[in-house]
Amino acid sequence: MLVEEIMKKDVITLEPHHTIKQALELLNKYHIRHIPIVNEHHSVVGIISDRDIRDAAPSTLEKNQNQETLNHQVSSIMTSPVITVHPLDFIEEIASIFYEHEIACVPVTKDNQIVGIVTEKDLLYTLIQLTGIHEQSSQIEIKVPNKVGMLPEITQIIGERKINISSVFIYPYDQDRTQKIIVLRIQTMNPMPLIDQLKNRGYEVLWPNIPGLSP
Incomplete structure (x- = not known):
């Protein structure tokens, strides 16, 4: 902008x-x-x-x-x-x-x-406004390896569930610079099925960290 x-x-x-x-x-x-x-x-x-x-x-x-x-x-x-x-x-x-x-x-x-x-x-x-926080949405944070292609993999999964993305932020993981955090605000009030699917595919979801979902 x-x-x-x-x-x-x-x-x-x-x-x-x-x-x-x-x-x-x-x-x-x-x-x-x-x-x-x-x-x-x-x-x-x-x-x-x-x-x-x-x-x-x-x-x-x-x-x-x-x-x-x-x-x-x-x-x-x-x-x-x-x-x-x-x-x-x-x-x-x-x-x-x-x-x-x-x-x-x-x-x-x-x-x-x-x-x-x-x-x-x-x-x-x-x-x-750019974060999309003013819209009805949910935020998820995913820790991934700091390498090329991770964001497209994540967005493809979100696309499979027909969910729009309001904003995307990426920042380094302080405790391990070989990792990074992808923060997405998605236009759904129920992110649980998506979080479950991300975990089933091996991604580490930092937020929301819901007990009982698939590891």
């Missing part, structure tokens, strides 16, 4: 000369947590978060605190330079960027102009 499929295109932005007060008003009005800062060419030159603004703004508990801070320009608190992504990047790449740089938002740029924004909430929602 590409970034352009999940990004928000209506991006609220400010320019460096705008004030912290104006930024605070936008956060409250649109219920957002990040505002990209752009120049007159709509190129991203910085970004501010709700935390940046909270740290800079006077406390609501201190009425006598210097309110002049709110009139400072956002350029004084923005983060720059900014990590950006392209609309044709893959969402897996964004997940890696969020993790490695410990950020929660990336502006999307094309031809050096802002065209969208993606937040960690957008990414998490998309990943949930």
Whole structure:
């Protein structure tokens, strides 16, 4: 899946000369947590978060605190330079960027102009959709040898039972790198006959591990 499929295109932005007060008003009005800062060419030159603004703004508990801070320009608190992504990047790449740089938002740029924004909430929602967990389905986990052809063997068995597959994930088995785990979400609320058939054919089903099914 590409970034352009999940990004928000209506991006609220400010320019460096705008004030912290104006930024605070936008956060409250649109219920957002990040505002990209752009120049007159709509190129991203910085970004501010709700935390940046909270740290800079006077406390609501201190009425006598210097309110002049709110009139400072956002350029004084923005983060720059900014990590950006392209609309044709893959969402897996964004997940890696969020993790490695410990950020929660990336502006999307094309031809050096802002065209969208993606937040960690957008990414998490998309990943949930990709897992198929929002559909009526069942999850099974199968440990198999880490060799070519194992996934087609498993999917062939599922196909024999006329069951649709919502999603497939594969990851290494931590205790033995010669093995891997295939995680499938299948569109059936009764996976027992399939689990029984997998075990009869010699596959080790880790989840659900139902006592009494064929070994």
